[in-house]
Amino acid sequence: MSNFFSKAEVTSSGRPVFLHNEVECHLLSGVDLEPEDHHHFTPLKSGILILTTHRLLWLHSSSATTPTSASAIPLAAISHIFSSRKSLKSVFHSPRIRFQVLVSPDGRVFDPGSGSGSSSGSGSRSVVVTAVIRGKGDSDGFLVKFWDSWRARAWESNETSGSGSGSGLASGSEAVTGTGGGLYSRDGSLRMVGVAGILRKEQQMWESTDKSLQDAFQDLNALMGKAKEMVMLAEKMRQKLLSGTSSQTSGANDEDMGSKEEMQDWLLSVGIISPVTKESAGALYHQQLSRQLADFVRTPLERAGGMINLIDAYCLFNRARGTELISPDDMLQACSLWEKFDVPVMLRKFDSGVMVIQNKSHSDDEVFARIKSLAAKPEALRNGVSPTDAAMSLGIAPAMAKEHLLTAESKGLLCRDISPDGFRFYINLFPEIDPLNIYFVKDYGICSTWIKAVSTSG
Numbered sequence: 001m002s003n004f005f006s007k008a009e010v011t012s013s014g015r016p017v018f019l020h021n022e023v024e025c026h027l028l029s030g031v032d033l034e035p036e037d038h039h040h041f042t043p044l045k046s047g048i049l050i051l052t053t054h055r056l057l058w059l060h061s062s063s064a065t066t067p068t069s070a071s072a073i074p075l076a077a078i079s080h081i082f083s084s085r086k087s088l089k090s091v092f093h094s095p096r097i098r099f100q101v102l103v104s105p106d107g108r109v110f111d112p113g114s115g116s117g118s119s120s121g122s123g124s125r126s127v128v129v130t131a132v133i134r135g136k137g138d139s140d141g142f143l144v145k146f147w148d149s150w151r152a153r154a155w156e157s158n159e160t161s162g163s164g165s166g167s168g169l170a171s172g173s174e175a176v177t178g179t180g181g182g183l184y185s186r187d188g189s190l191r192m193v194g195v196a197g198i199l200r201k202e203q204q205m206w207e208s209t210d211k212s213l214q215d216a217f218q219d220l221n222a223l224m225g226k227a228k229e230m231v232m233l234a235e236k237m238r239q240k241l242l243s244g245t246s247s248q249t250s251g252a253n254d255e256d257m258g259s260k261e262e263m264q265d266w267l268l269s270v271g272i273i274s275p276v277t278k279e280s281a282g283a284l285y286h287q288q289l290s291r292q293l294a295d296f297v298r299t300p301l302e303r304a305g306g307m308i309n310l311i312d313a314y315c316l317f318n319r320a321r322g323t324e325l326i327s328p329d330d331m332l333q334a335c336s337l338w339e340k341f342d343v344p345v346m347l348r349k350f351d352s353g354v355m356v357i358q359n360k361s362h363s364d365d366e367v368f369a370r371i372k373s374l375a376a377k378p379e380a381l382r383n384g385v386s387p388t389d390a391a392m393s394l395g396i397a398p399a400m401a402k403e404h405l406l407t408a409e410s411k412g413l414l415c416r417d418i419s420p421d422g423f424r425f426y427i428n429l430f431p432e433i434d435p436l437n438i439y440f441v442k443d444y445g446i447c448s449t450w451i452k453a454v455s456t457s458g
Contacts, residue, residue, distance in 0.1 A: 004041035005071035006111050008057055013294035013343040016050060016057050016070050021157065024274040026051045026145045027281045027288065030135020033058055033071075036098075036128040044071060048284065049131060051146055052274075053154040075150050077102045077110040079126055084143060095139035097131040097146065112155075137282050275324045289326070290334040293317060294343040297357055301345065306362035309400060310335070310347070310355040350403045351410070364407065370394060371408050375427040384417060384424030 009017040018024070031049035035041055050057040056073040080100040102110035103125050133139045276288045293313075300308050300316055314331050326334075335347040335357065349355045374393050375385050391401035405425050408414045414425045 003108060005058070005073060005109055008055070008070040008072040010059070010068060010070050011291070011295045012298075013291040014059070014341065015288070015291040015295055016059065018052065018274055019054055021154070022052050022054045022274070023154075024050060024052050024276070024280055025149055026142045026279075027284060028131075028133055028135065028137040028139065028142055029061060029282070029284050030133065030137075031058070032132040032134060034130045034132060036130060046134065049133075049142075051142065051149060053149050053152065073101060073109055073129070074111055074155070076112045076153075076155055078150060081143075081147060081150060082128075084140070095133045097133070097139065097143055098128060099131075099146075100126045100128050103127050135283070275321045277324050286330065286333050286337060289330065290337040290341065291343070293331075293334050294338060294341070294345050296320065297345055301357065301359055305395065307348075307356050307358040307396075307400065309397060310357060312397075313357050350407070352403060352406065354399065354403050356400070356403075364404075367394065367404055368408050368411065368413055371404060372413055372427070375414060375425065381427065384426045385414075386422065386424055390425075 011017055028049045030046055032046065033044040033049075035043070044058055046061060048059045048061045050059070054075060056075065056078075058071045078099050079102050082098040082100075084095075084097070104110045133142075276285065276292045278285045281288045296317055297308065297313055300313065310331075314328065317331070318325050335355075338346055344360055345357055346360050347355060348358050370393065371385075371390060374380060374390065380389070385405070387398045387402035387405060390405055391398040394401055394404070396404075402423065405414060405423070406416075409416050409425065412431070413428055415428050415430075417424045417426060
């Protein structure tokens with residue numbers, strides 16, 4: 001049955017679209033999903049199994065094509081995970097992970113988010129699903145994180161946070177309004193008064209501070225968890241700012257709108273909620289990093305006009321990854337893999353050796369038309385165009401503008417003049433000169449315009 005699993009959205013580069021507060025935990029390649037009784041669904045062969053804090057995701061692993069959808073199993077629908085048993089027989093077989101999934105009456109995986117059935121899945125039957133790991137991967141590590149994610153029940157955090165805040169407020173108000181007199185506190189312990197009470201209170205404060213510092217720094221995972229919470233908070237604020245901007249009236253203050261856009265830019269670059277790491281992706285690290293990078297650079301490319309320097313993209317990507325930094329070699333290898341994937345971006349190398357990332361839909365003809373229009377202005381006809389002039393006109397970095405000017409020269413649109421002041425580019429007049437009558441000047445065309453501009457300056 002092809003409709004047994006829930007459908008999950010996939011980005012244009014083949015990476016899964018994660019839910020709110022969902023974080024990727026581990027990844028295995030070459031995984032088959034099979035039913036134990038061979039009747040509930042058609043086995044899924046040779047795919048990528050991704051474990052997140054909310055779901056199990058299975059994607060086709062073909063490198064020639066980009067998957068358009070993924071199959072998902074919510075962790076809330078899993079009722080039991082079987083422990084792995086080591087035996088002599090298991091040595092000669094591929095590792096297997098078995099788990100029990102609740103099935104709704106309509107024959108699909110029970111999905112608490114869909115609203116069908118009860119929240120606990122009562123009245124639903126169960127099916128045992130086997131994940132056969134045929135690729136190279138840490139199946140034991142995957143099973144450990146599978147247990148941890150299932151027991152953590154992170155998908156319930158949103159619901160419990162709402163109810164928990166109310167109870168916390170009630171208990172807080174109760175503590176404030178409680179009776180404070182007497183020698184005994186609310187829990188029955190003896191109150192300390194006088195100098196002894198002050199010393200005891202000071203000691204309790206230092207013990208509390210010391211415990212907080214130990215909890216914060218003894219475990220790096222705790223720090224990472226706090227960082228992820230800050231990224232999620234930034235994402236919520238960015239969404240609120242975006243929704244507020246769309247509802248603004250036409251008479252809004254320009255200064256306020258500018259500050260909101262600046263705040264959106266800062267929040268946009270705070271971080272990626274679930275960065276691909278070597279620990280989670282394993283042997284597929286560069287492949288998954290390449291797909292995530294293709295998704296990430298779409299926004300910077302839109303703002304840069306369809307092309308961005310590889311060094312700038314590297315800085316933006318590393319800043320967004322927070323503590324999970326990547327090396328320049330990893331970045332270059334991830335970009336090189338785009339040729340094998342059907343992604344909307346590509347890596348381009350100019351003749352000078354400068355490498356950039358650009359959209360596949362990006363056209364140099366549009367850039368050349370703007371450069372030619374700039375070079376045809378009277379001031380440019382007299383003094384030429386420098387890379388700085390082109391950078392200001394195109395809204396890009398001077399290094400990128402210089403590459404565009406050199407490319408336009410190779411196409412025969414411009415002529416280059418090298419002087420102690422640097423490079424100057426002029427409009428190419430040779431196409432309008434008649435080889436049989438080189439002294440004849442037409443009354444129209446760029447050559448006539450150049451003569452008028454030069455004679456005016458004289």
